[in-house]
Amino acid sequence: MPQITDERITDHPDVADVTLQGVLEALVDPVRRSIVRQLAEAGQDIRCGTFDISVTRSTGTHHFKVLRHAGIIRQYYEGTSRMNTLRREDLESVLPGLLDAILAAPDVVH
Amino acid sequence: MPQITDERITDHPDVADVTLQGVLEALVDPVRRSIVRQLAEAGQDIRCGTFDISVTRSTGTHHFKVLRHAGIIRQYYEGTSRMNTLRREDLESVLPGLLDAILAAPDVVH
Numbered sequence: 001m002p003q004i005t006d007e008r009i010t011d012h013p014d015v016a017d018v019t020l021q022g023v024l025e026a027l028v029d030p031v032r033r034s035i036v037r038q039l040a041e042a043g044q045d046i047r048c049g050t051f052d053i054s055v056t057r058s059t060g061t062h063h064f065k066v067l068r069h070a071g072i073i074r075q076y077y078e079g080t081s082r083m084n085t086l087r088r089e090d091l092e093s094v095l096p097g098l099l100d101a102i103l104a105a106p107d108v109v110h
Numbered sequence: 111m112p113q114i115t116d117e118r119i120t121d122h123p124d125v126a127d128v129t130l131q132g133v134l135e136a137l138v139d140p141v142r143r144s145i146v147r148q149l150a151e152a153g154q155d156i157r158c159g160t161f162d163i164s165v166t167r168s169t170g171t172h173h174f175k176v177l178r179h180a181g182i183i184r185q186y187y188e189g190t191s192r193m194n195t196l197r198r199e200d201l202e203s204v205l206p207g208l209l210d211a212i213l214a215a216p217d218v219v220h
Binding site for chain 1: 129130131134135137138140143204205206207208210211212214215216217218
């Protein structure tokens with residue numbers, strides 16, 4: 001069983017606080033879209049270190065934080081690994097069709 | 111019959127050149143989303159001067175230009191008025207569902 005550490009990530013917005021503006025600001029960035037695309041394609045939670053993104057670690061951390069604050073991903077620790085969950089159902093309930101439309105679109109960065 | 115002037119607006123991208131990146135960059139701005147929303151709700155072409163947007167004329171002109179270059183609107187002259195057409199079908203063919211999802215979403219700016 002994976003160990004859940006005491007370190008908690010608590011700055012996830014409630015679904016009621018997810019806004020179109022915040023989600024668009026997050027997803028206008030191609031690296032952040034690539035993270036979301038990889039999560040959607042994996043169909044399971046992924047640890048931060050295993051995403052295929054060509055940015056420095058600190059830039060990556062920033063991108064994950066923007067996605068988290070927009071309500072697009074949820075993060076939690078599994079041992080020392082920071083895991084990422086795509087908040088598909090939350091997004092669908094607030095912004096129906098938006099995530100699917102973005103994921104379905106041809107995109108230059110993968 | 112409205113007169114079509116000789117002044118032509120020629121910098122509209124072909125539908126093949128409409129990209130997710132360009133459309134998101136255009137629609138991340140709430141004023142530009144408001145313009146698109148007003149066009150969609152009107153269901154007909156609207157002249158630039160009659161949009162309800164609280165920006166200066168030059169800022170407005172800039173926003174229309176960004177929308178035009180992203181392939182979201184088409185502009186043409188009718189007499190001395192600059193008219194705006196929402197490129198719904200072009201957008202739907204390249205980015206299915208995206209415009210509808212954005213228009214359906216609750217949005218702060220109207």
